[in-house]
Amino acid sequence: MLIGRMARIEGTSAKMHRARDIITVCPPNLDRTGFLSLDNRLDGGAGLTSRDWLLDRLRDGFQIRMLRAPRKGFIAFAPGRASWWPVFGADRCVVVQRLWVEAVNDSVALLLTEAEEWARYYGFWAVLALIGQGVDRCAEADLHARGYSIADDSDAGVMLCARILQGPTALPRLPRDWGARAAALGPGLVIQSAGHCPDQTARAEALVSHAREAGLAARLDRIDSAQDARNRLAAPGALFCVALDGEIIDTGQGTAPEIWQVIRRSKRL
Secondary structure, eight states: OHHHHHHHHHHHHHHHHHHHHEEEEOGGGHHHHTHHHHHHTTTTTSOOOOHHHHHHHHHHTOEEEEEOTTOOEEEEEEEGGGOOSOOBTOTTEEEEEEEEESSOTTHHHHHHHHHHHHHHHTTOSEEEEEEESSTTOOOHHHHHHTTOEEEEEOSSSEEEEEEESSOOOOOOBOOSOHHHHHHTTOSSEEEEEOSOOHHHHHHHHHHHHHHHHTTOOEEEEEOOSHHHHHHHOSSTTOSEEEEETTEEEESSOSOHHHHHHHHHHHHTO
């Protein structure tokens, strides 16, 4: 009995300690937390998430936990039904959407614990995270240290990690149809975007304008919902991509002039 009581006391103490280190970001306090300013630093000011888009995601079920100063970092996670990453069979899982910390130390573990405890409380079976190329995804070493293992591996340089909280359960899986998704965008220049980033929206509009002036067919392909994203995103782990004649040529890293030069060379404009 004494051992059980001590374990409960230690668990309560750990939760109280985390509560002092963590801010829960929600619609009423979004502007006061400084989250948008922190998010803006990720890409040197170019990756600012639209406030309205973020509010919509929070209302859909996104959860955001942010480290208190002087630490800098946050995690965004969502139930499988609200996740924008294409993962099949994740209805009873929580999916990490973004994870970023300025200094690793114990910050990654602290933020992952927030997602895991939230998932346990609401009865989810597992927490999932993508690893691979690109920003905002988790490092494999950090996940392995937390007891995550590889649940699936795609042919697109992205793997799915899972920490099973209760089971047994069938493991979720990643899409295998990335080439078909890109080809489905069709001929000409197609820019697929979730509309989450003002900078990327401006980049897309500029590219479509240049293409049409040059006589090249061009259009925007808007992703408007989590289900739409899971079914149609053409590049793994990217809410913005540029396709030319059904092939992905950029996933948000290039500037509009840089992408336009690639298009000009390819189409000999």
